[in-house]
Amino acid sequence: MRPVEEFQELRPLLFSIAYRILGSVSEAEDAVQETWLRYAATSTQPTSAKAFLSTTVSRISIDVLRSARVRREEYVGPWFPEPLLTDPYQDPERSAELADSVSMAALLLLERLSPLERAVFVLREVFGFGFREIAAAVERSEAACRQLAMQARRHMSAGRPRFEADRKERDELAGRFFDAFKEGELDALREFLAADVHLVGDGGGKTPQVAAQIIGAENVARVVAALVTAFVRIGGVVEPHEVNGQPGAIFRDRDGNVVNTMVLDILDGQIQMIRTVSNPDKLGHLGSVGDAWAVVREATETTDRPGPSAS
Known part of the structure; x- marks a missing residue:
């Protein structure tokens, strides 16, 4: 499969990762576009396009979130994520779980986490990445990522509202x-x-x-x-x-x-x-x-x- 075809196939996943980390449609789209530019500029084909692209979009999103934190602290009035009408990443077996993870309530809880905690939580709890992949994405050891995941789960569980089951x-x-x-x-x-x-x-x-x-x-x-x-x-x-x-x-x-x-x-x-x-x-x-x-x-x-x- 050619790089452009691999990228287009994985684009829904990349956007969904970036949006959950950033809470912004426009910033997530920019992160995905920057990911493509870096992918297209690589001189050698990665062993796993999914691993390379997920790592790249996660790193870009973490950097963007760090700078966005300052702007959000100065924001006038309550800050909410940009409304998302359709999540492009589709998994029928996990549709309800994925919908809850992109809800306004869940995204606002994610705002309480550090950028690294947020990225680790999204990659692990929402998309099921292994700790080896997560460690490469956030440039930390697997042990550190396990600790970040545990901290993030604790913060999220403490503030998570109960969702309507039916x-x-x-x-x-x-x-x-x-x-x-x-x-x-x-x-x-x-x-x-x-x-x-x-x-x-x-x-x-x-x-x-x-x-x-x-x-x-x-x-x-x-x-x-x-x-x-x-x-x-x-x-x-x-x-x-x-x-x-x-x-x-x-x-x-x-x-x-x-x-x-x-x-x-x-x-x-x-x-x-x-x-x-x-x-x-x-x-x-x-x-x-x-x-x-x-x-x-x-x-x-x-x-x-x-x-x-x-x-």
Whole structure:
């Protein structure tokens, strides 16, 4: 098989490794592209293309993550991973496990790990690489990698939320929620929300935000109902879609431009967390990005505009 064919065959795996290490679609794509450039420039064919490419993309991702840590510490408001609609790495036997590993909740837990711990955890726990391969990828001894893996598992287990076991039940609940959501039905929305539900938005200081965080079923239901009613009134579309392996939605303006995404964490038959990403810098890979400020201004003006007077 020619190098370009080997690379294309392994590209889904490489992107999936890089995305889980970085939490960024754009940075993961850049890491995969840099991996190809280094592969194409090698003077001798590696014994194992998979080992060479996985090692290379992991090392690049670790370096990128180290520099990204500084930017994330200075980020305005909550930082969430870039929304991922489809994970290109497919393994039907492990589809549920892979989906959980790319969820917003799991990726945010990974943010607590050091770059090396994160890379070791992803390679070992998600993709099942042996410690010899991992040691080569992160340039540490096998013993050190085993220690890093143990530390990472401990950190992840301590903070990992329990996921809804029945995915079909979860998806059906999300479908009913979005039906009520699009209608702005306040009473119906409340029924789906846990008493201490959190609504948290990542706008990066670049889009309008009601608040960094809203807590409680009553508060969240009222804010959501008001916002979606105004949004739909001006031609906005709420498009239910799996996001990061979880029930979610894409928000588009009347011209089809993306202005927001939403992801639901569901547990015990109720929505525990709603995360939104509206930072335009994180939405470009989903298509053309709309002007969230213009959408909010129009929605506000429509809401404030008095209706026709009775005659």
